[in-house]
Amino acid sequence: MSKCALITGITGQDGSYLAEILLEKGYRVVGIARRVSADREWRIKHLRDNKNFMLESGDITDSGSITRIVRAYQPDEFYNLAAQSFVGASWKEPYHTGMVTGMGVTVCLEALRNEKQDCKFYQASSSEMFGKVYEIPQTELTPFHPRSPYGVAKVYGYWITRNYRESYGMFATNGILFNHESPRRGLEFVTRKITDAAAKIKLGIPTGYTNRPDELPLGNILSKRDWGHARDFMEAAHLMLQQDEPDDYVIATGKVHSIEDLLNVAFTKLGLNWKNHVTRDERFWRPAEVDLLLGDSSKARTKLGWEPRHTFGMLVDDMVEADLRRHRV
DSSP, X not given: OOOEEEEETTTSHHHHHHHHHHHHTTOEEEEEEOOOSSOOOTTXXXXXXXXXXXXXXXXXXXXXXXXXXXXXXXXXXXXXXXXXOOHHHHHHOHHHHIIIIIIHHHHHHHHHHHHXXXXXXXXXXXXXXXXXXXXXXXXXXXXXXXXSHHHHHHHHHHHHHHXXXXXXXXXXXXXXXXXXXXXXXXXXXXXXXXXXXXXXXXHTOOOSSSSSTTOEEESOTTOEEOOEEHHHHHHHHHHHTTSSSOOOEEEOOSOOEEHHHHHHHHHHHTTOOGGGTEEEOGGGSOSSOOOBOOBOOHHHHHHTOOOOOOOHHHHHHHHHHHHHHHHHO
């Protein structure tokens, strides 16, 4: 009989890629999504006709709904990808971020402990937990120093996952994922904001940010990140739950690039000079900046046999091409 997997955050970038990966492997996939009035299912519309894909209404801040779904489907694997995942918004909504991104993890773990304790659990942890980094690169042993409400909430999620593993013997693992992007990334994230604006400028479409039609306002373009492709990272998440014993893993490319580097690759691909279009805007600076995140994924590469398939250039090309196609329609 095929395995059954539950995925929270199914309508997000990571959820859609993970669902594809699992369906390709013959899983029955149950996506959990909150009911909202706006259409948020554009990333998974192509999955709705698959007989092995089901969508359930639930919310990780509502223990009753998650418990009901776990009880009904008795999953083999549970991937918690749901979160208020935009770091900038976490400063404006710190309480909401804490409830969803932090306490929501406990809701999921409790549902499994009470209804299906042998289910394998994956928690989407984040490199934002490292924040003001103590060492470069960061490993599974690097101390945390989060610099945003989002990072703080992710630290709670990480430790509650480890506590359920150590206290109840549950197969509960943390994937400490560094920045991962794709054409399915939300437009509020700086990577997608850049590729979308570059495509619009190339096609003569106003960017919509200011009265100047070809302007792209940004914050700190000197921030450096370890950027990978979301599909590669979701393949790592699946591998973590195929191991004999639960553990925590850093998932990263091991290569660092600045936002300025991303601007250069995206705009140059389209024959543009980003310096003619980008302006600095204080509104997009964080109250506390995270200047450099660079991951060491040696453990995942050795124990999981995982390797990223996309380079930084391939990732940016993929995003730019997707935005060009979208705006040409």
